[in-house]
Amino acid sequence: MSVEDGIDFAIIELFFFAYRDFTSDPDQILADYGFGRAHHRVLHFVNRRPGLTVAELLDVLKITKQSLARVLKQLIDTDHVVQLQGPRDRRQRELYPTAKGRALALALARPQSRRIHAALQDSGTTERTMVERFLEAMVNPELRAQIDVGSAKMSGKSHGEH
Amino acid sequence: MSVEDGIDFAIIELFFFAYRDFTSDPDQILADYGFGRAHHRVLHFVNRRPGLTVAELLDVLKITKQSLARVLKQLIDTDHVVQLQGPRDRRQRELYPTAKGRALALALARPQSRRIHAALQDSGTTERTMVERFLEAMVNPELRAQIDVGSAKMSGKSHGEH
DNA sequence: AGATTATGTCAGTACTATTGACGTAATTTC
């Protein structure tokens, strides 16, 4: 069962290797832009949840605003992201991807999606669902609300297309 | 299907959240020792593959020796890891965990294992196998040899107990 | 003997993250 001392070393190790290789694909592309992983994460979430505010982004990424500042500034300066004043609360800055930003987000996601697809290629819907369920169950319960797994949960949130 | 533009954003995002929370448990413990994630990874592999050489460790972690140096030195100075001159090749340094090192490695692995167990608790052997297969398939094919999934592949390697 | 290998180390740099402090504008509260 590959369990020693009651510890599941096998999956611990697999998770490490899997995530490392999973992130290596976009890393190569990012290097061409002088960007790092932090830029990727910001761009990903801005693209996924267009119109989210700075505070919401900080909450999702679980980093400080000082950490976000540099990265977000670079994405704005390079015309990948734009900030719009919040309509309800003018203190807020709603973040949106530009066409250029969407294109980069897509380019970064493509190899990752290909890798996932390849890993699931011989599997049916069952395995895909199981993997999704497993990954979701690995997330801290309090934070599961942050996740938009599919269109079902999406509708509950207020930041849709805009 | 939560797939837009043919991109599997759902699993991409789940993988990010899952890995973030997965690493957060040991991070808290490591902070008490003044260690970081790099120390965890080194200690993990030294504990898992006692007697591995510096070169093998570098190959598994995919980092440079300069990056390893600081971390490994600290683990040796704090009596978590010992180096023994290689028996066949005296240039090599075989790395072994001390009792203290094994204890820490175990303490770090415990919450991760608990999390995995909880995520799989309602599942049978099938789901566990599927998750393992998925994670393994996410790893670059060339690198799968590095992984000891279970006792089956373990026996093929030369570094067992010592 | 000379080349190669395994490891260690010094120096400089980059990226991502942190804490703490302060400023400004907008909203909320009393």
Added chain:
DNA sequence: GAAATTACGTCAATAGTACTGACATAATCT
């Protein structure tokens, strides 16, 4: 309407992890 709070931005200092390049030493191989 004045005061407190909130959302965001920014400056400064620090830490952890990684990189490239260069050089040194000892051991092994050719």
